[in-house]
Amino acid sequence: MVEIGFENLNFKRLIIHNVYRPNDEGAVAPFLSQKLSILDAAAIKKIEERISSVLGVGSSSLEMEILESKAETSFKVASNLLSMKDKEFILESHKIAELHTKAHASKRWPGGTLVIIEATAGVHNNRCIIVIKAESQAGFMEEEVGDEVNLRYFENLILTPQSRLYKIGVFIEVSKKTIKKDVRGEEDFRSVVFDSNIKADDSRQAAKYFYSGFLGLKIPDNEKHKTRDFYEYTREFIQSSDLSAEEKVDAHNALYTYLKLDNSKVIGSRKFSKKYLSEDIQDDYNTFMDRKGFPNASINKDTSLLNKRLKIRKITFSSRVKITAPADDFSDLVEVVEADEQSTLIRIKGQVKDQA
């Protein structure tokens, strides 16, 4: 499968609408622009940077599955947008804002600005529709006026570097099998979502409204296989690395910690290496995982296929001696004191209790 990439991002056209949270009477109609937005080069570069920082290699973005549906979905609207003239594009883009308003069921979720961009991305210039929902925050602008510095207060700053305040969904055209049909098929597209809410368990509802209710996406079913791949590949890397015996045990303990104890619901090779591996092997690990075909952004953590392995840690020595221990406090129970080519000195907490 082709790796989705956000390098070589080039905007083609862009339109901006505002969406609001529902009030006591129910949904509040969006503010719909009737013109395409023209931004200067510096602004476009900044938006590119925002997109790349949350969707790119090493980001927390997740590839999603596009749900099939008979109804009008964001996917259908997005795929229509790709082939439209500007005038139609403007009108069709209104539907995206309307779909957002429809999905915006809770007053607790803030309104914001929808930036809808038609672009190409990746080395093969794949066409894509990027939908950013940017929530506003307050801030100041300083200005040197005469002999003093003035502050101006703004209530509606958007797209500051604080990624907590924006969510992005992208539909990327990866093939053109259904290009001649009136309605494009899901198989021609892939989708990626970034939403900081997905990471934390307690705001799943807030996350779900965006990727599911609004964009019509779901978390893929194969995340448990991917999580297992992550475990296997990482294990392979540690094993084949130049790390010392002690460091290998530590790295393996880190892998266990990352999958079992770390709170994050979203995992990725770069997140793991940044947090747990020594600086000088991080890039080699990342490259190793990329070459294995492991997604270079993030996946949803699902350890259901790893439960057994995450319970018991096992070390096998070249002499066929084996040590098994509860994984939960392995690093407390088993300590590699010293190792050379001939032997390994290990300190084990506890006494011999039984043997066979």
Place this chain on the structure above:
Amino acid sequence: MDQKEFAELYESEKPMYEAWAKYVRSYVVDSLRSVLGSSEKFNEFIKVEPSYRIKTTDSLLTKAFIRKKDKYKNPYNEIEDKAGVRFICLLTSQILIIQKIIMECDSWTYTLDKQIDWWKEDDPRAFDYQSVHFVIKASKDLVLEDGSTVQYGTPCEIQVRTLLQHAYAEMAHDTIYKGEVEYSTDIQRSFARSMALLETTDSLLCEVKESVDELTASRESWKREVDKAATILVEDSLDDRGSTDKILNDLQGIVKKADIDEFRKFYLDDNNKFLAKKIKENSTRVEFRCKFIVLIYFFVKRYSALIYRQWPLAEEVLERIYADMGVAFPNSH
């Protein structure tokens, strides 16, 4: 041959010996220049202007009739250092290069009087004057460029030594070896000690030279690749040898790890042709007109963790490159 005949013969042949010595010197110098390729390298190599000398008549007479009186049956023919040429280079490793030139010349035949590793066959425990002495003899009658003739068999001594050996030799050789005075064992011991020290110094310096050469070679090949990459991907790039050097220095931790073939593959890859456009879009900033910029794109792709920590220039430049490469900038979330 009595002393008078001896002196007269030598006087008559002196111009030939001088022409011969001059020829030997310039032959070796020219060959060395062409082996080393540049006069910069030559000057790195040869530290003292190569010299020649012709024995004075008196000195030859003294050697033949007084100092080594009993050594020769036919002193005029047997004394082979009437003409002498000396080359002084920096390190023992360089002696071998000069040695090769001498040994491969057709104009003469050679005997190796003293080898650099003489101690292998002699006494490995001794520390003594280390240098190479050749005696060469014209392999036929030679007519030189200036019209003079050198007869078949005319000898010339060639010494090749390092600057350190030269210092030692200046002190020791002319005294101990000529044997005019018998020196005490203490003095000989001190000479041996200083030679041991010089030999150690030389070997350390040879090691240093080798490492430096290796580094320089690697640096040069990176610079060549950076140049080529810029020709392909950076429109009107600046002539910025200095800034490439600075970047390669600042990022030497990554450069050491990186594989130059991988970099070549990267900038030749059709999939990365888009970089030309991106670099041009960014070229309002001077960094994006520097030749090294393609290398940074490669590092962001391959060493995104390290480059973030070691990047020496403005952060927004790096952030821009991360965005162009579709790599999440580590700082932003």
